[in-house]
Amino acid sequence: MALQRILVTGGAGFIGSSLCERLIEEGHTVLAYDSLFRGKKSNLASIEGNSRFHFMQGDVRDVDRLDDALEVLGGVDIVYHLAAVNGTKWFHEAAHSVIDVNINGTLRTLELAMSCEARYVLASSPEAFGEAKQQPIQNGNEMTFTDPSLHQRHSYGASKYLDEIACQHAARDGLDVRIVRPFNAYGPRLLGDEYGQVVAMFFSSVLNNTPLKMHNGGKQTRSFTWITDTVDGFYRAGLMDAALDGTPLTGGAFNIGSTEEVSIQSLQQAVFEAVAADSTWSQAMPEVQHEDGYHGDVSRRLPNCSEAEARLGWKPTTSLNQGLTMMWNSLR
16 A cells, blocks of 8 residues: 555554554654543654654544644545543543543544545444443444443443444445454553553552552453554554455454453463563562452453454464563563
């Protein structure tokens, strides 16, 4: 594919910044657009001086600011839409903002892509399946959401579900749309505070010698995917003109995740093993504190990635133990 002008919303975030690095490495012109609510400009330090890279701070719902971004790029060929309010605590504490940003940000960027006839790649989520009854998660499974009076966790997942509806509607109307669902991506830039994600939280407990909190006995399972593998999935979904078999990719929804199903308790043990293997680290492991979990916490999450493998040629290449070791070494 020829070199492209690419807008990445949420471009200073964990996945977004890593995607921007890959796009710049491949020769494309990139504008990272981010409100810096959760993203950090420091995530983009490695490409900040590149003449083909631009950064703009702005709200993804702000149409005028998005137009400014297009002017800087001189037009746009691909829109990667990753901007969203993520982090489980936010789902419960700020459901209105989660819904507003996730849905209206998607509608605004879809409209932008339509006006420019640009390719559009949505970062959706396995949370779009709600409390998934069928495993592994794959296209065609029911998307199941529980009574919203019980909890607001699904402010995120249900908004991603609606995002997918909006994208499929746009695809039906002729826009070249692809949907990517990353499964528990992790790496050194992952936020590890109380609004962050579990792998980074566990490492943060080790580094700061604070209690490691485990919910519901750690019986929940997830599929942890190393950041480089995750970015490769996004890259292929956006830059491939057609599937490997020559069929159109528009309307395609791709699970990008490890098929290594891991309980949270096993993750904690693997984190401790990665740290223990570091002969330069002498601190004791933190205390593990067991707590009740968040309402609506999904008990199991395992992807079927056969669509990504067959059509994009994508497969994860990094085991959990390899990834945890690399993440620990980087954090150290």
